[in-house]
Amino acid sequence: MSEAALKVDAVTKSYGSLKALDTLSLAVEQGEFVALLGPNGAGKSTLFQLLTGLFVPDEGAIEVAGHDMRRDSRAALAKLGVVFQQPTLDLDLSVVANLKFHARLHGMGAKAKARIDDELARIGQAERAKDAARALSGGNRRKIELARALLHEPALLLMDEATVGLDPGSRELLVDYVHKLCAERGMGVLWATHLVDEAERAHRVIVVHKGQRIAVDTPRALCETTNTTSLGDAFLELTGEVPKKKEETV
Numbered sequence: 001m002s003e004a005a006l007k008v009d010a011v012t013k014s015y016g017s018l019k020a021l022d023t024l025s026l027a028v029e030q031g032e033f034v035a036l037l038g039p040n041g042a043g044k045s046t047l048f049q050l051l052t053g054l055f056v057p058d059e060g061a062i063e064v065a066g067h068d069m070r071r072d073s074r075a076a077l078a079k080l081g082v083v084f085q086q087p088t089l090d091l092d093l094s095v096v097a098n099l100k101f102h103a104r105l106h107g108m109g110a111k112a113k114a115r116i117d118d119e120l121a122r123i124g125q126a127e128r129a130k131d132a133a134r135a136l137s138g139g140n141r142r143k144i145e146l147a148r149a150l151l152h153e154p155a156l157l158l159m160d161e162a163t164v165g166l167d168p169g170s171r172e173l174l175v176d177y178v179h180k181l182c183a184e185r186g187m188g189v190l191w192a193t194h195l196v197d198e199a200e201r202a203h204r205v206i207v208v209h210k211g212q213r214i215a216v217d218t219p220r221a222l223c224e225t226t227n228t229t230s231l232g233d234a235f236l237e238l239t240g241e242v243p244k245k246k247e248e249t250v
Ligand SMILES: Nc1ncnc2c1ncn2[C@@H]1O[C@H](COP(=O)(O)OP(=O)(O)OP(=O)(O)O)[C@@H](O)[C@H]1O
Pocket: 015, 018, 019, 020, 038, 039, 040, 041, 042, 043, 044, 045, 046, 047
């Protein structure tokens, strides 16, 4: 069997007496789109901080494409692409300069230019290459962040609430594009969200609540086991929390 894009084995992380993650295990196979669905405070951000090497787990292990995050973090991180919830482009730099900076961080050398041109063209942003990032809409900035995350051809793409703040059209486009990436490139995707409609087309959905994995299955199987007819109702049944379908303005 081929190597998993991601393996998380019984990971625990506490802040003082609060267990933000409690012996959480999950896997993402190559070419698989896995949605990590949980209400605010479920522990999704904490998990992503561990997956990106910002913090280490108190217990448990993480492997990216066969590389242990603790023992071989450089190799593990080289196989990882990330789009964070918070914008991370330098708005004063051009689109292409933002991407070149990332390419240098990954030591991409001479092949960087071709990879940048290719990813920008695929995501429909080639003609914006020389524009300042500041001149782009929120949806287009997110596309540039995604193109950047793909430059070094990661085995695993992490999307951390990556649609927050986007209009419904841009949200849908991003979800579609990432599904296509899984199918065409065989990349594993872990898509963290609190929005149930973004998880509906996932190959598998992992429901997390209060730091624990409470269910993992296909959307259809989650409905069957909870005797419900929609993923939203299954989520309510499993967590007791009313699911969110779209960004709510406060
Ligand atoms: N630095 C911290 N110090 C103390 N508690 C924290 C810290 N970061 C997170 N927590 C707590 O840990 C729990 C999990 O938080 P986390 O941010 O990982 O959840 P989340 O699912 O990503 O939610 P959100 O979408 O609101 O960020 C919450 O109860 C949160 O209050």
